[in-house]
Amino acid sequence: MLAIDEHPLLETAVVITEFDQPIGETPSPVAIVKKLAFPLEVPIACEADVKSHVRDMLRFGGYKPTGRGKPASEYLRQAVEKSRLSGINLPVDICNVVSLHSGLPISVIDLDLVSEPLTIRIAPEDTNYVFNQTGQTIKLDGLLCLFDDQGACANAVKDSQRTKTSSKTKRTLSIIWGTQSLPGYTSTVSQWYCKLLNDFGTTQFV
Numbered sequence: 001m002l003a004i005d006e007h008p009l010l011e012t013a014v015v016i017t018e019f020d021q022p023i024g025e026t027p028s029p030v031a032i033v034k035k036l037a038f039p040l041e042v043p044i045a046c047e048a049d050v051k052s053h054v055r056d057m058l059r060f061g062g063y064k065p066t067g068r069g070k071p072a073s074e075y076l077r078q079a080v081e082k083s084r085l086s087g088i089n090l091p092v093d094i095c096n097v098v099s100l101h102s103g104l105p106i107s108v109i110d111l112d113l114v115s116e117p118l119t120i121r122i123a124p125e126d127t128n129y130v131f132n133q134t135g136q137t138i139k140l141d142g143l144l145c146l147f148d149d150q151g152a153c154a155n156a157v158k159d160s161q162r163t164k165t166s167s168k169t170k171r172t173l174s175i176i177w178g179t180q181s182l183p184g185y186t187s188t189v190s191q192w193y194c195k196l197l198n199d200f201g202t203t204q205f206v
Contacts, residue, residue, distance in 0.1 A: 002206050005121040009057040010144060012120065013176040013190035014206040016111060017091065017197050024167025026200060028093040035097040036085045042101045044192055050103035050182065057179040058156060061122035062142030069138070071156050071177075072107075076100040091165055091172045094196045102189040104178050105156035107146065109163040111171040114148040120175070121145070123152055131158040146175060173206075 002014055019026065035042065051074065058065040065071055076099055079085035085100075087093050095108040123140040129152055131138050138158050146154040153160040156177035165172060176193065178186025194203045 001116055002118045002120070005119065007060065007122075007144070009060055009179050009181060010120075011178040011180045011182075011186045013178065013186050013193075015174040015176075015190065015194060015197070015203050016206060017172045017174065017201045017203045019090075019170050019172075019201040021170070022167060023090045023165065023169045026090050028087045028090045032090075032093050032097060032196070033087040036080065036087070036093065036100065038080055042097075042192075044098075044102050044189060050185075053179045053181040054104065054156070054177070056181065057177075058143065061144060063140075063144075065157070069157055071105040072158065073099045073103050073105045073156075077103075089165060089167070089169075090200060091169070091174075091197070094193070095174060098189060098193045098196065102185075102192075104176055104186065104189050106177065106193070107154040107156070107159050107175040108165060108172050109146075109154050109159055109174075110165050110169045111173040112169070113163045114153055114173070115150070117149060119147045121147060123155075127152055129153070129160045129162065131161055133161065144177070 054071050055065045091108050095106045099106040123143050123145045125141050127140040128137045145152040153163040176190050197203045
């Protein structure tokens with residue numbers, strides 16, 4: 001269901017999760033929300049050079065992963081440092097916990113809001129989408145993105161508002177945006193991610 005264009009640095013883990021009921025009916029456990037902070041003992045120690053390797057991977061297509069365009073994992077760290085990160089919903093909170101502590105960006109979208117074919121590829125010039133409820137847009141030129149038949153819908157910086165999860169979501173598609181420059185790291189992160197998700201639903205690798 002998902003094709004990935006050849007890329008010299010990208011290493012992804014793609015996970016589908018099915019929940020027994022809409023996620024709005026399953027609040028995030030306190031144990032998960034408490035992990036949205038530092039310092040904590042977690043199954044993964046964030047490697048000191050993860051940040052630079054992730055940025056190098058995103059630069060390959062010409063995108064500049066700095067300032068407001070930095071990877072989502074860096075936004076999470078900044079939000080925690082300013083005490084601005086709180087719970088959203090179960091799959092997003094688990095995504096944020098793993099991304100925060102691993103340093104790898106993770107997308108999580110509602111699988112029922114996308115339609116095939118799905119492809120991960122570098123966005124061409126003049127590509128953008130709305131990423132929040134206020135209608136703000138992000139310029140995607142040169143950035144690795146997930147595309148469905150309507151266009152770009154997720155990436156390692158900001159996911160599209162069109163495909164974000166809601167209280168009605170029952171199936172999610174997650175993409176861990178890892179890099180070949182950290183051999184084995186994406187696999188380690190994805191195993192922890194799935195372990196947390198499996199406590200609340202059924203996961204499978206795509």
